[in-house]
Amino acid sequence: MIKTTNLSKVYRTEEVETTALNEVDLEIKEGEFVSVMGPSGCGKSTLLNVLGMIDSPSGGDYHFMGEEVGRLSERKRSNVRKHNLGFVFQSFNLIDELTVYENVELPMLYTKVPAAERKQRVEELLEGMNIMHRRNHFPQQLSGGQQQRVAVARAIVNRPKLILADEPTGNLDSANGDEVMKILSQLNSEGTTILMVTHSQYCAEFGNRIIRMLDGQVVTENLVKQYL
Amino acid sequence: MWQNYFKVATRNLLKNKSFSFINIFGLAVSMSVCLLVIMLIHDAYQFDTFHPDSGRVYRVLTDAQRKGGGEESYATTPFPIGKTLAEDYSYVETWTPLVRRLNAVFTRQDKQLEMRGLLTDSTFFDVFGFKLESGDPATALSEPNSVVLTRESAERFFNKENPLGQVLENQTLGNFKVTGVLAPFPGKTHLEFDALGSLSSLEGIEQRVTDWSAIRNNWNNYYGTYNFVRLREGVNRETAEQALAQISKEAYADLELESRDAGYRFRLQPLESITPGPHFSNNMGRGMPDTLIWFLTMLSGIVIFSACFNYTNLTIARALTRAKEVGVRKIMGASRRQVFGQFITEALVVSGLALLMAFVMLQATIPLFSQLQFLEFTDVSLKLDLPTAAWFLLFSMMVGLLAGALPALVLSRFQPVAIIQKLQNTRLFRRVGLRKVLLVSQFAVSLVFLILLTVSWRQVNFAMQGNFGFNANTIVNVNLQGQEYNRVLAAFEQNPNVVQTSAVSHLMGTWQDSDVDVRTKPGNEPEGVRDYFIDDQYLGNLGIKLVAGQNFPDNPTQARELFAVVNEKFLTHFKLGEPAEAIGKSIIVGDSTVLTIRGVVEDFLYKPLSYALEPLLLRYDPAQWQIVNLRLQATDMPAAITSLERSWKKVDKSNALSYQFYDETVRENFASLYDMMWIVAYFAGMGILIACMGLLGMAIYSVETKAKEISIRKVIGAAPRDLIRMLSKGYLVLLAIATVVAVPISYLLGSKMLEIFAFRISMNVLIFLPGVAFLFFLGMLTIGSQTVRAALGNPVNNLRSE
Numbered sequence A: 001m002i003k004t005t006n007l008s009k010v011y012r013t014e015e016v017e018t019t020a021l022n023e024v025d026l027e028i029k030e031g032e033f034v035s036v037m038g039p040s041g042c043g044k045s046t047l048l049n050v051l052g053m054i055d056s057p058s059g060g061d062y063h064f065m066g067e068e069v070g071r072l073s074e075r076k077r078s079n080v081r082k083h084n085l086g087f088v089f090q091s092f093n094l095i096d097e098l099t100v101y102e103n104v105e106l107p108m109l110y111t112k113v114p115a116a117e118r119k120q121r122v123e124e125l126l127e128g129m130n131i132m133h134r135r136n137h138f139p140q141q142l143s144g145g146q147q148q149r150v151a152v153a154r155a156i157v158n159r160p161k162l163i164l165a166d167e168p169t170g171n172l173d174s175a176n177g178d179e180v181m182k183i184l185s186q187l188n189s190e191g192t193t194i195l196m197v198t199h200s201q202y203c204a205e206f207g208n209r210i211i212r213m214l215d216g217q218v219v220t221e222n223l224v225k226q227y228l
Numbered sequence B: 001m002w003q004n005y006f007k008v009a010t011r012n013l014l015k016n017k018s019f020s021f022i023n024i025f026g027l028a029v030s031m032s033v034c035l036l037v038i039m040l041i042h043d044a045y046q047f048d049t050f051h052p053d054s055g056r057v058y059r060v061l062t063d064a065q066r067k068g069g070g071e072e073s074y075a076t077t078p079f080p081i082g083k084t085l086a087e088d089y090s091y092v093e094t095w096t097p098l099v100r101r102l103n104a105v106f107t108r109q110d111k112q113l114e115m116r117g118l119l120t121d122s123t124f125f126d127v128f129g130f131k132l133e134s135g136d137p138a139t140a141l142s143e144p145n146s147v148v149l150t151r152e153s154a155e156r157f158f159n160k161e162n163p164l165g166q167v168l169e170n171q172t173l174g175n176f177k178v179t180g181v182l183a184p185f186p187g188k189t190h191l192e193f194d195a196l197g198s199l200s201s202l203e204g205i206e207q208r209v210t211d212w213s214a215i216r217n218n219w220n221n222y223y224g225t226y227n228f229v230r231l232r233e234g235v236n237r238e239t240a241e242q243a244l245a246q247i248s249k250e251a252y253a254d255l256e257l258e259s260r261d262a263g264y265r266f267r268l269q270p271l272e273s274i275t276p277g278p279h280f281s282n283n284m285g286r287g288m289p290d291t292l293i294w295f296l297t298m299l300s301g302i303v304i305f306s307a308c309f310n311y312t313n314l315t316i317a318r319a320l321t322r323a324k325e326v327g328v329r330k331i332m333g334a335s336r337r338q339v340f341g342q343f344i345t346e347a348l349v350v351s352g353l354a355l356l357m358a359f360v361m362l363q364a365t366i367p368l369f370s371q372l373q374f375l376e377f378t379d380v381s382l383k384l385d386l387p388t389a390a391w392f393l394l395f396s397m398m399v400g401l402l403a404g405a406l407p408a409l410v411l412s413r414f415q416p417v418a419i420i421q422k423l424q425n426t427r428l429f430r431r432v433g434l435r436k437v438l439l440v441s442q443f444a445v446s447l448v449f450l451i452l453l454t455v456s457w458r459q460v461n462f463a464m465q466g467n468f469g470f471n472a473n474t475i476v477n478v479n480l481q482g483q484e485y486n487r488v489l490a491a492f493e494q495n496p497n498v499v500q501t502s503a504v505s506h507l508m509g510t511w512q513d514s515d516v517d518v519r520t521k522p523g524n525e526p527e528g529v530r531d532y533f534i535d536d537q538y539l540g541n542l543g544i545k546l547v548a549g550q551n552f553p554d555n556p557t558q559a560r561e562l563f564a565v566v567n568e569k570f571l572t573h574f575k576l577g578e579p580a581e582a583i584g585k586s587i588i589v590g591d592s593t594v595l596t597i598r599g600v601v602e603d604f605l606y607k608p609l610s611y612a613l614e615p616l617l618l619r620y621d622p623a624q625w626q627i628v629n630l631r632l633q634a635t636d637m638p639a640a641i642t643s644l645e646r647s648w649k650k651v652d653k654s655n656a657l658s659y660q661f662y663d664e665t666v667r668e669n670f671a672s673l674y675d676m677m678w679i680v681a682y683f684a685g686m687g688i689l690i691a692c693m694g695l696l697g698m699a700i701y702s703v704e705t706k707a708k709e710i711s712i713r714k715v716i717g718a719a720p721r722d723l724i725r726m727l728s729k730g731y732l733v734l735l736a737i738a739t740v741v742a743v744p745i746s747y748l749l750g751s752k753m754l755e756i757f758a759f760r761i762s763m764n765v766l767i768f769l770p771g772v773a774f775l776f777f778l779g780m781l782t783i784g785s786q787t788v789r790a791a792l793g794n795p796v797n798n799l800r801s802e
Helices: A044-051 A074-084 A100-110 A115-128 A144-156 A174-189 B002-015 B017-044 B079-088 B123-127 B151-158 B199-208 B237-251 B290-317 B320-331 B336-370 B373-377 B386-412 B429-465 B485-493 B538-542 B568-573 B637-651 B662-668 B671-705 B707-715 B720-754 B765-792 B795-801
Strands: A002-012 A017-028 A033-037 A059-064 A085-089 A162-166 A193-197 A209-214 A217-223 B057-066 B071-074 B092-099 B104-108 B111-115 B117-120 B132-134 B146-149 B176-182 B195-198 B225-231 B261-270 B475-479 B498-504 B515-519 B527-533 B546-549 B563-567 B586-589 B593-601 B616-619 B627-632 B659-661
Touching (some): A017 A044, A044 A162, A085 A144, A144 A162, B017 B290, B017 B386, B485 B637, B498 B538, B568 B593, B568 B616, B659 B662, B671 B765, B707 B720, B720 B765
Parallel strands (some): B117 B195, B146 B176, B527 B616
Antiparallel strands (some): B498 B627, B515 B586, B546 B593, B563 B616
């Protein structure tokens, strides 16, 4: 599904040049659940952003589902993104002015899903996430765990092939964190590919492969125990 | 999708109430001004819209080229030019002349009424969309001495009686038989008349009134006829104008022109662009001059741009608060166009709400504006109909687009990755310099308005107190209304309230005007001099002083018409020497009338202050007197007027006394200036209010963003005074820059404006001071309202939230 060759990302300011990704070669197959770990500033989130096509690489190749996407225009990237990718963030990133229902519905507005189907899908997901009773609440009125469940629902509502999760449990207590990880595992078992950045070994082990990064490079790749 | 946009827009407006209020209220204030101007302009364009095929109808104009250089354009043309064009050129479908030879007082039994009349024929009903409610349009204007009346004039003369077949009398022009009555006009028109006489009456009129310059075959009389033509379909204006050039070349080849003229050029003016349109001499009718439309549009443009700028400025400044939302939307798949659409929708929602608020404000403004006299002068009214409402909506959408375009562009450019990275690092404020420049411009424009307002207010006051050099107090001017001067005078002289009487052709100290060509020797180039016809009592009654010679003799056996009294300026202008030397010298007036200078009066202002002091010629001719000046001596003015009315009844039973106090008349000349001042004041007020709203928005924003800094400074020991100084300093510098920019601009504009006045105030520091002080006062108040609150707040709140 994902294949990168010499993928790099350099940030330049007037005084400094920072290499966030340094010639990363990586391959992720369909159906995998890959966790990315490493110290702060090692380039995990940059990798996720570039692979999620919300940031463009400075060099190297990036093939997504057999197509070179690294040098696509923002419009084309947006198109690939909305039909294939779902995002989950540490800080949830729900739109404060929209209700739970409207937040989950939002991605389908951009993919022009008919209204009746939108309603059906949102309700199914909210039922599944056990937050249907909160459908008309605004994000600020929910607990962190509830907000992250809404964010996950929003990420999967368009049935993406790949979910990119950036420390999805980072702002949650352990019970809520577990809840979210179980949902991601469930999605993976149903066939969705997942790429997750995390600091937590516990969470990383929900996946089947762990990639460790340092200074913008992939240093090790290991299968999780039960997959050895 | 739109539903989603609207939802987010309204929720955002409700969430940030103070910013929403600033945006909506600011736009509403400026929109209410613009709605008013839209109403005025819309109505100003409703003239002459009811004529059939009006797109093909043109009025022929004369550009008279003067010998001394320069050109004067007239709405009138020589009668034969229309006739020749219609007869010799097949592409003219119809021609209709309107001849100004029927302005007179007509009598019917005991009623005497003044009428504005035009001579024309049946083509009038073909070219214009006026309909007859009685009479036959094909024949009503065929026979000599036939007249068609407007419904109003028919009612004035005949009440409920049938006017057809009745006769209106006039000793000079003859008797006219009523052959038709016009239906009420279907709309507004620049054509002003109470009656239409048959063109075939012109021959008889010209035989009776020999001292009028002939019309029909006279190529030199370009003052008496409005020529209208309708061109055939597909014929363009240029083709017809080429024909006009050809006709005039042939007609004037061997003709001696008027003494002051070097040649003429004729051109066509579309009927649809007469009103509103440029001003020409002999223009008929009221209607807004196009310069006034431009002036109002410009003022509204400044005000609306200023308000749009506030919206743009505040929205961009606060864009950071929306960055996360934009990022999320983009990650979810929103394209840049969709994000742009969303923010434009928000601006449209704001401008829609502003429109509603502006509409309410408009209801309060309309009664104030309706009192302005210029609306009456220009025959424009403020009314709301469906097309005006449609214009309002369209305007509000345009404002939304204008104000929202830049923020929408900025916000839609946000990269989705920005939300993952730290928002504080996003460089959104690269345009701070531009925003400061715009804020300075806003205040500079407001200050220019304020200073110009001070200039006009002082000038009008100066003019009002100006000494006209004649004593207008306690004089009542009575219009003769066609009555014989001697009878009227005899009636008033018996009235104990009247202490002195005199007669004059038209009033000094007003815009009423008349001039005549004057030479001192037959070979000299004639020059136009303003003239008045007065009686021998006039100088005494108005307190005008003679410096040499004598007044007109009071002995009727002397040929008083052959004397002239002039002012000192006349002598210097025509180099006639000292006043005493000038007495007895001759001057030639008009073509050949020789007058002897009998007296010289000292220079005095006989025109409103916009005129420079010019040569003045006073003549004697009872036929020209239109007004009697009655000097009253009475403590009870209402009773005195009642007694004047009784005296008038002895002379004229059918018409009421038409009078006005002279000092009021003089003051009314400044009505249009007052109106203009009022309008500038209104726009200045709006401009300042909007600029202050913008400043308030920026002050709230800057205090909000500096909340943490303020708290830290307080914790480490800053006193409220230091903080207020720190927060206000930047804005005060901006206000100071605005002043530095505005003062020279308003000095230039103010001096230019004062140039139209011959007697004017001088530009000094007192002109600028009130505006600058007012601006600083309001600016400080606005900034202070926010900074003081921030400086006195509890520091822990902001630190805790961090």
